[in-house]
Amino acid sequence: MSDHTIREHRRFLTCLEPIGEKELYQLKKTDDVLVKAEGRKHGEFGEQRSICMLRLFLQYLENEGHPMPFKWERLEVPYVREKDQYYLTPAEFEDFVGKMQDNFYGLRDRLLYELLWSTGLRIGEALGIDMKDVNFQDKDIFVHTAKGGEGDKVYISDRLEFWLKKYLEKKNGLPDQSEALFVNYWLGDLKRLDKICARKRLLAYRKDFGIIKKMDHPSFRRGFATNVIENGAHIKEVQYLCRHTSERTTLLAYVKFDKLKVRNVHNRIYSQEPKNYALEVLMKSVGSHNKEE
Numbered sequence: 001m002s003d004h005t006i007r008e009h010r011r012f013l014t015c016l017e018p019i020g021e022k023e024l025y026q027l028k029k030t031d032d033v034l035v036k037a038e039g040r041k042h043g044e045f046g047e048q049r050s051i052c053m054l055r056l057f058l059q060y061l062e063n064e065g066h067p068m069p070f071k072w073e074r075l076e077v078p079y080v081r082e083k084d085q086y087y088l089t090p091a092e093f094e095d096f097v098g099k100m101q102d103n104f105y106g107l108r109d110r111l112l113y114e115l116l117w118s119t120g121l122r123i124g125e126a127l128g129i130d131m132k133d134v135n136f137q138d139k140d141i142f143v144h145t146a147k148g149g150e151g152d153k154v155y156i157s158d159r160l161e162f163w164l165k166k167y168l169e170k171k172n173g174l175p176d177q178s179e180a181l182f183v184n185y186w187l188g189d190l191k192r193l194d195k196i197c198a199r200k201r202l203l204a205y206r207k208d209f210g211i212i213k214k215m216d217h218p219s220f221r222r223g224f225a226t227n228v229i230e231n232g233a234h235i236k237e238v239q240y241l242c243r244h245t246s247e248r249t250t251l252l253a254y255v256k257f258d259k260l261k262v263r264n265v266h267n268r269i270y271s272q273e274p275k276n277y278a279l280e281v282l283m284k285s286v287g288s289h290n291k292e293e
Contacts, residue, residue, distance in 0.1 A: 008049075009053070011042070012039070012042065012046075012049050012050055012052075012053040013053060013057075014038070015035050015038040015039045015042070015046075015049075015050035015053060016035060016038075016050075016053065016054060016057065017038065018031075018034035018035065018038055019031050019034055019035065024061065024066060024067075024068075024069065025067070025069050026069070027069045027070070028069065028070070029070050029074055029075065032051060032054065032075055035050050035051060035054050036050060036051060036078065038050060039051070047078045048077055048078050051075055051076075051077050051078060052077060054072075054075060055073075055075050055077070058072035058075075059072050086213065086214045086215065086216070086219045086222070087219050087222035087223040087226055088117070088215065088219050088220060088222075088223035089223065089227075090223075090227055092213070092223075093117055093220075093223060096113070096205070096209065096215075097110055097113055097114065099205075099209050100205070103170075104170045104171070104174075105201075107163070107166060107167045107170055108167055108170075108171075108182060108184075108193070109201055109205070110163060110167075111163045111164060111166075111167040111182075112126060112127075112182060112193075112198065113220060114159065114160055114163045115160060116217065116220035116221060117220050117223065117224055118157050118159065118160050118224070119141070119154040119155065119160075119224070119241075120154075120220075120221045120224035120225060120228075120241055120242050120243075121143060121154060121221070122217075122218075122221065123195060123198060123217035123218075124195065125144065125145060126182070127180075127182055127192065127193055127194065127195065127198060128144045129141060129142075129143065129144075129180075129181040129182070130179045130180060130181060131179055131180070131181055132179070133181070134156075134164065134181065135156075136156070136161065139156040139161065140153040140154065140155055140156060141153065141154050141156060145243065152243055154241075171183065174190065176189075176190040177190070178190050178191070178192065180192035180193070182198075184197055198217070199216075199217070202215065202216065202217065221242070224241075224242075225238055225241075225242055225250060228241060235247050235250060235251065238250050
């Protein structure tokens with residue numbers, strides 16, 4: 001379990017305080033109203049996450065052998081409107097990166113976006129890459145995963161290799177050096193580029209380029225997954241490339257579909273010229289009769 005998940009669990013455990021003075025046998029299913037009221041203080045998804053935390057807590061107590069006053073499965077998780085999730089299309093990506101400058105910061109940011117687009121890395125994973133993690137011989141990059149674990153590798157395409165080498169030429173020419181791949185000067189010191197600075201740079205590009213569509217770092221990852229599956233990859237292959245434990249996560253959270261494309265696919269499959277089955281039966285019967293003669 002990652003540090004972020006632990007912090008979030010601790011945060012939503014506070015939503016159980018309204019029922020904290022009750023004995024376990026005194027709990028009622030209707031007490032979820034108190035928990036949801038406390039959860040609303042944590043934003044739009046607070047109710048949902050507070051009830052999930054209550055379900056997890058009761059499930060833990062049940063596994064420990066404590067008698068339950070009711071089945072925790074009966075606690076219904078509140079419906080929450082699905083988040084608006086944006087993704088980049090190949091044309092939008094090419095238009096975006098094509099406007100970037102050829103100086104050090106322009107090449108650094110271009111490489112970052114090329115990396116996110118062609119590997120599906122999370123922004124934290126990309127910014128955590130060190131120089132020693134890049135292996136040009138095997139054409140892969142070792143990734144220190146943001147979700148915990150031992151890490152994994154992503155592939156270097158020919159296009160990504162081009163921008164990597166072009167950026168490294170500029171980086172190696174700097175008076176200061178750093179083990180980090182993506183660096184930034186801050187108060188005269190060369191440091192690793194952090195998420196806050198990277199986000200500000202992306203927002204500045206959107207403004208400078210006049211991009212109206214909402215665009216954030218996860219939109220590159222969602223665009224990667226959608227682009228790969230639209231080019232014929234199996235969902236299991238996309239799951240592997242995105243490093244998800246379940247293909248359900250890949251489908252629900254990352255793979256986005258254009259409704260017009262879905263309609264065209266349906267028409268292509270089911271709008272073929274219908275067969276004249278009566279004529280086929282007649283021709284078969286005539287053929288069999290001729291053989292008998």
